[in-house]
Amino acid sequence: MTLAVVSATGPDLLRLVAIPVFTWAAIRDIKTRRISSDVWIPLALLGALLLGWEGWLAWTAGGVAWTHEFVIPAAVSLGFVVPIAYLFWWIGGFGGADAKALLVLALLFPTFPTYVVGSWTFPLTATPVGALSFTILTNAVLVAVTIPLALAVRNAVAGRIAPVMFIGWPISWDQLPTRHGRLLGTPSGGARGGLDLDALRMYLRWRGLSLAAVRDNPDYYRNPETLPDEPNPPTDGAVAADVAVEDGGTVDAETLERAGDADATSDDPWGAEAFLNDIEGSAYGTTPTELREGLEAAVEKETVWISPGTPFLVPVFVGLLIALVYGDVLIGALL
Template identity: 70%
Template sequence: MTLAGTSIAAPDLLRLVAVPVFAWVAVRDIKTRRVSSGVWIPLASLGGLLLVWDGWRAWNAGGFVWTHEFLLPAAISLGFVVPIGYLFWWFGGFGGADAKALMVIALLFPTLPTYAIGSWTFPVAPTPVGALSFTILTNAVVVGIAIPIVLALRNAAAGRIAPVMVVGWPIPWDRVPTTHGTLLETPTGLTRRGLDLDALRMYLRWRGLSLEDVREHPDRYRDPATVPEDPNPPTDGAVTATVRSDGGSQEFTEDAPSPLEDAGETPTYDDPWGAETFLSEIDGSAYGTTPAELREGLEVLAESETVWISPGTPFLVPVFVGMVIALTYGDLLIGTIL
């Protein structure tokens, strides 16, 4: 397709539809950590159609174009990038949306599109591999590696020096209910693996509590006897989910505190906070959370005013950034080395 001052093949022009879609997906992943599977179906269908279109054009061109500019790059894209996405999902390195995004990218960008605008041709530093999907993947990895460096610099500039400064930052306790990520603290100190905040929301909704309730009466809610007989649906931990809040199976007030509270010393329970009961009664695993992780996280949040959390940067953000870089500059690794 030729426009005024441009030279862009029609399939390559249609591929640019992916850019605003992935921008929207990245923003949604940051805000909600939830991406509907329905968003990938139209993109995958478009990618399949464009793949056939490109194959037909390359076949008609014959020889070198068919073999080196279409067949080999497409084989790398579909035979390497797709399995990488699936395997990382299988072993727990990616979420389902991340894996689907890579598979869609492999279909949409199996070869190397070019965009000639005036005297400029993009990408500026194309990959010798010939598969733009591979470049997007490697760019995303480079961007992902750079994020901890940015976090460390941000924390250092603010005087927040801690072993976890490369993966997170501190926030007030009252922001925890609306924050995605992982708690980086236990009662004994900082940790690289703490309570998943989605799992915390699941637990609180299951019990019909707010974090404010827990902080006001921690001794009360440590007692597993206060677990409601008819718990609420835990939801999936999304910030936007709403459920009833009944505070447990018994009614307590400031004037009539729970008879289970001990005014002298903290009692010992077999299942503090009802953590094991919660995890055994819900469907699924609450993102792999263990009873010990849930109890330790609740102990921290019941007392601390400020806690360290890791936002766990969604992989779809580096993927989107890597896509924009791939379409404009090209391959970060090859371009910086050569």
């Protein structure tokens, strides 16, 4: 049995280290929605080193190798992909890890690499742009577009026809504490844009309560008079946060009797505004109204709909693999 030998330039071979790193990052992002910035620093430094190395090789080759095969693609990668990543992070379209991943890819893959494996040459197709980072970005967008279609098919096959079938699926309420994504409420949509489940965990930890305890006495805990005098650290809402949470206290009969009084709860139901004002920073952009609507859905329904909120890093990873093997899906479809 003969093993195929990969032939490529030194920079292109070293760039393949991105595959195992992005594989790990995508899996971790799905499981925890947490990626340390330390992951991207070594890749960014490697990308900068390889950019200089490839630039030197192109400069010594001269002619088209310098202008068309290096300068123009690198200009597209650094002058377009980098600003796009920053812009979408700034307006909230990307998470921090997603933006950093694209910045790293812009440094790692400013040009189109070539890998010869036996009689095959990868990527299989070329692109006029010449910057693989741009191809990764367009591939990732196309992959991301297919996710709502996949969700809709999944729900349709299960007989779940609802307005939110393109963005989520139903789960039991007791799964909320261990899930990522956004709580949509009912099949008709419910909690506006959805309550970030990390924000829900932050609120419950701040009050020292479990969701089950809140469901047992929703009228009581809806009353802002039941807020703790000394709240707990809310953490960052991570599912696996190793944090000691003090008990939220026992139900006081007198307060419970007043809980049904609209005047007692109308100023700040659930203490949502008090919570958001007390914590440092924001709970992932959550508003008091979103928190209240999410809590109402969580305590009233046995089954709720959530949007998994697939991190864009996953389509980026898939887009990277497609780019290295096939090339640009969009260009391939148009030509």
